[in-house]
Amino acid sequence: MPELRKDPVIGRWVIIATERAKRPSDFAKTRTEVKASFCPFCEGNEDKTPPEILSYRKVGTEPNGKGWWIRVVPNKFPALRSEEPIVRTGEGMYDKMNGVGAHEVVIESPNHNLTLADFDIHHVEEVLWAYRDRFLDLSNDERFRYILIFKNHGAEAGATLDHTHSQIIALPIVPKRVKEELEGSLAYYEYKERCVFCDMLTQETKDNLRVVDENASFISFLPFASRFPFETWILPRVHESHFANIQKNGVVDLSRILKTTMLKLKIALDDPPYNIMVHTTPCRETKSMYYHWHLEIMPKLTKVAGFEWGTGFYINPTPPEDAAKFLRTIEVNV
């Protein structure tokens, strides 16, 4: 019998379709490489991107030249632009505003072929510091209400370039999906006087059915109501609403658990396409007791179809307990 499970944060139901159960080996190689003869993100091609906003580079090297190991540039085809003040207007019954925002690309390495799963953990730390630096800088712009850090890996996950990179989008509104998560967490907090994510941490640690990895500061696990096979979340153990408040030791521990998790997924699923998103409190809001920042990692192994679009609820053919068990058996040295 299939099982319906409810996400405790936003109340979204998921069908764990045991009748269609899939094991990791059932997922054929799903990632296709983005074919391109020229890569603007490789070292030596710095003049093929807009001028850099931030780089971590060797002492004595010049901006927009060689010698960097992390480089942040504006997106050449930005979804949003930052030149104007916000103007909200109506068009009959409809509402619109101009597309004010920022859209940046974090080039995570000068090397074309490495990804998060391949970097040594010190390099993953550098990626995380770049995320935080850009997040803090963008937060200073009063027009921005929410900043999303995300990564698309593989064409199936929406990547248009193969060279490993992340993106940061600053938005003039708090998007619907984030509002839902904030409202759901607040409702739980008002009822229980506890953070729903802290409660998840307690139960996941106790049940130990869905945990992939843990260290002093973080835990990585597959959520009870996973939407997708091998969907994995990474949560800080100590309650904290804002990603940008991460401390030095936190970056070290996050780097280690992120690298371990990504490497296990890479081995288990033969380098699958995936998305990673940082979920955090909107940038103009103060610390809260009810929201808990975290990472969500979503391998793209199944297609989202009419059922999901029509209902906003998901059919997942792989119980998270099975996927977690499989990931735990994979030994990695990090």
Added chain:
Amino acid sequence: MPELRKDPVIGRWVIIATERAKRPSDFAKTRTEVKASFCPFCEGNEDKTPPEILSYRKVGTEPNGKGWWIRVVPNKFPALRSEEPIVRTGEGMYDKMNGVGAHEVVIESPNHNLTLADFDIHHVEEVLWAYRDRFLDLSNDERFRYILIFKNHGAEAGATLDHTHSQIIALPIVPKRVKEELEGSLAYYEYKERCVFCDMLTQETKDNLRVVDENASFISFLPFASRFPFETWILPRVHESHFANIQKNGVVDLSRILKTTMLKLKIALDDPPYNIMVHTTPCRETKSMYYHWHLEIMPKLTKVAGFEWGTGFYINPTPPEDAAKFLRTIEVNV
């Protein structure tokens, strides 16, 4: 400058990213065929599906034999099953229920190669009658709260078989996405004392910027805050909350506008992958003044990536006005 547009029903923002503007010809052939040597949906293979629930067939032919033109069967790999009563349980902080529901397949034709865009309009009418017959029958089961009729065309849209078919899923809950639409419509109605969809009809007819086709009973148009390039909705002109209340002449008119719209999309986008969903009021609810049933058609031309997953808001590179203008230029004889 890109533009942010707000969906008037559920308040979802969309970025119309004019910087990345795409014309129909920019979308490469995106649909790949599902390769299969054997098709269980073809005439003559009736014994390869579970026994039929409904068929429209020639007088004198036997159930589960040849002679049908529409055939409805249970899904061989159902996401939900109907044998048990509903049991809701907790697992620590988490909530779950057994997967009670129904999952059926509407085989729209005995011919392997035809699709909605190819059928003559009398055959499209037959498909619509089958939708309604199954909807009504499933509504009699008191355990079901919502019935979704949908269609996946092409592997990229989630189809696992090429032979044209639709699916019907009956659910023991009202899913989140549907609740949002109902709540959004109700909020608008409470404020304006008018149906938000009726207001859309009025404005779309007046503006005439996004309309694709219209007839006595229906209008097809691209919504102001389209999530996807060429996303198209079909709405009945006269307010009606329940799909199942469609009348004989309504079926005839819906058949004509659906065939025309699908044929225009097929020609414009070279037989794209797509999803169609019927959005209607939950089956246990009485007629309402605030909700208006409709069809949503979503060609799959862009990839949903980390940004969309992290925020629930969409980047659409093709303004709906441009897409509608293009679709209007395509002449079809229906």
